Amino acid sequence: MRNPFDMEDLDSAIEQETQDPFKDIHTHQSHDGPRSLLQQTEDCQGDNLKDRFIGAIDTGTTSSRFIIFDCTGVPVAKYQIEFRQIHEHPGWHEQDPFELVESVYTCIEEAMKTFLALGHSRDDIETIGITSQRETTVCWDWETGEPLHNAIAWPDTRTTGLVREFKAKKGADDLLGLCGIPLSTYPSSVTLVWMLRNLPEVKQAYDEGRLAFGTPDAWLLYNLNGGPDGARLVTDVSNASRTQFMNLETLDYDDRLLNFFGIDRNKIRLPEILPSADPEGYGWVRGGPLDGTPITSCLGDQSSALVGHCAFTPGSAKNTYGTGCFLLYNVGEKPVISQHGLLGTVGFQLGKHRKPVYALEGSVAVAGSGISFLMNNMGFFRDSRKVSDLAASVPDSGGCVFVTAFSGLFAPYWIDDAQGTIFGITQHTQRGHIARATMEAACYQTKAILDAMEMDSGHKLSELAVDGGMSNSDICMQTQADIIQIPVERPAMHETTALGAAIAAGFAIDIWRDFSDLKTMNRANRTTFLPHTSPVQSKKLYRQWSKAVEMSRGWLDTNSQDEEEETENGANGA
Structure with missing residues (x-):
């Protein structure tokens, strides 16, 4: 493995505020093992929560960050760095697995410099939690620790043909x-099958029993624990539920699911599935300034945001506006299988002796990445934070509707053959109209998901908690409130995903023992956006959006594309 403290310049991508990476990083020596959790907890009994600290690793789709929170939920030190997105072909989206690990170590190094400069000690950090992008698929050699290919990220759509094949299969x-x-192209299952069929090195490792598979959390934990030397392959229930290999009821891999995809569990190393909070199962950091610090939580990023919003009671919901847009609705301790195009998933399980909490989820493929498209592909602006200013330069979208189906459309539509389509362009259309329509696309799809959740649950939300990069835009959040006709609540501290990982890590070592202990967490200075548009006008605009969605179907003629590829391959073979 390359030295995790050797960083190169990374390409620009969109997320929340980003700092330049520090380039002269030094390697730290390891010591023998983890500090005792029991000793830490006993030493800190009675201490003020402001004097107790938890670190949170947050690796999203475009960047990693490490944030150190005090136990009142206030961030005291932070560092963030972006990593490259690799797009070799249309619809392909890959990442370098080593860059994911390197970015995490760099963020820890730099955040710790700030933390120590504030007069704290590294031993003040009692534990670390991890949250990461989900569904992204990583395959590596279990014996050497070397990745066998780039990570294939969750927005990747190369498996569209495979999805059609599996949909026609019995079962x-x-x-x-x-x-x-x-x-769909979304979960890890079909991506793994594609890798086995198309990448000889992956197939060979599988046949020889050397293939390790995991989502980014499992890959990061494997490396943080020393790679082949630590030999730790684990994941949590929220991440495992996104692979399509785990049974929602048993919280374990299901042979019926594995067999459907042709996966022989005797030939592949699957991560052990643990609760989201576990005092021992996730090991400890080996190397760097936090060498020996225990890792006591692991969550998929959207589940972590649900915890960060303290959405512990059934009926609570949150929406994260990041690269994509993800709305989770807490349905309680029994899974709900959607009848209206949503995903059933594990929200979190904060300990072995706690029941899992399930959620309904609606996923929008394009949110912040739509802004990135305008910035990087269309040259609208250089700074993603200026999108609100551009959108505010016009009173509305001018009749322009942008169906941002760059990767098809996810919940509740599940239209694989849709492509990005803009309707309503006239000579009057300006850049501000396009910017506004891009933001509105995420808001309209959120409305579609909320409608589906209401039908599945039988209950209408009274308010929506929000976080993520696009939620920092007042005009976007006001638009969201107008479209869904309920209040939108935005916390003042917007690092909700990382906070969720910290909360889960704290539960693992009994910093908090009950959900009621967190009733004031991140509640101060929230901004509430109330609907300003009339229900009649809101319905009219939503009907226009729905019409545009229907018109975007079929732009990607996958059958014709397959026929053309077969003809071309045949001609080349001749």
């Missing part, structure tokens, strides 16, 4: 009831 209709996720 396809049974999947949803077992794992809660419909067949």
Whole structure:
């Protein structure tokens, strides 16, 4: 493995505020093992929560960050760095697995410099939690620790043809009831099959029993624990539920699911599935300034945001506006299989002796990445934070509707053959109209998801908690409130995803023992956006959006594309 403290310049991408990476990083020596959790907890009994600290690793789709929180939920030190997005072909989206690890070590190094400069000690950090992008698929050699290919990221759509193949297979209709996720390019299952069929090095490792598979959390934990030397392969229930291999009821891999995809569990190393909070199962950091610090939580990023919003009671919901847009609705301690195009998933399980909490989820493929498209592809602006200013330069979208189906459309539509389509362009259309329509696309899809959740649950939300980069835009959040006709609540401290990982890590070592201990967490100075548009006008605009969605179908003629590829391959072979 390359030295995790050797960083190169990374390409620009969109997320929340970003700092330049520090380039002269020094390697730190390891010591023998983890500090005792029991000793830490006993030493800190009675201490003020402001004097107790938890670190949170947050690796999203475009960047990593490390944030140190005090136990009142206030961030005291932070560092963030972006990593490259690799797009070798249309619809392909990959990442360098080593860059994911390197970015995390760099963020820890730099955040710790700030923390120590404030007069704290490294031993003041009692534990670390991890949250990461989900569904992204990583395959590596278990014996050497070397990745066998780039990570294939969750927005990647190269598996569209495979999805059609599996949908026609006997037993396809049974999947949803077992794992809660419909067949699409989204979960890790079909991506793994594509890698086995198309990458000889992955297939060879599989046949020889050397293939390790995991989502980014498992890959990061494997490396943080020393790679081949630590030999730790673990994940949590929230991440495992996104692979399409885990049974929602048993919280374990299901042979019916594995067999459907042709995966022989005797040939592949699958991560052990643990609760989201566990005092021992996730090991400890080996190397760097936090060498020996225990890792006591692991969550998928959207589940972590649900915890960060303290959405512990059934009926609570949050929406994260990051690269994509993800709305999770707490349905309680029994899974709900959606009848209206949503995903059934595990929200979190904060300890072995606690029941899992399930959620309904609606996923929008394009949110912040739509802004990135305008910035990087269309040259609208150089700074993503200026999108609100550009959108505010016009009173509305001028009749322009942008169906941002760059990767098809996710919940509740599940339209694989849609492509990005702009309707309503006239000579009057300006850049501000396009910017506004891009933001509105995420808001309209959120409305569609909320409608589906209401039908599945039988209850209408009274308010929506929000976080993520686009939620910092007042005009976007006001638009969201106008479209869904309920209040939108934005916390003042917007690092909700990382906070969720910290909260879960604290539960693992009994910093908090009950959800009621967190009733004031991140509640101060919230901004509430109330609907300003009339219900009649809101319905009119939503009907226009729905019409545009229907018109975007079929732009990607996958059958014709497959025929053209076969003809071309045949000609080349001749």
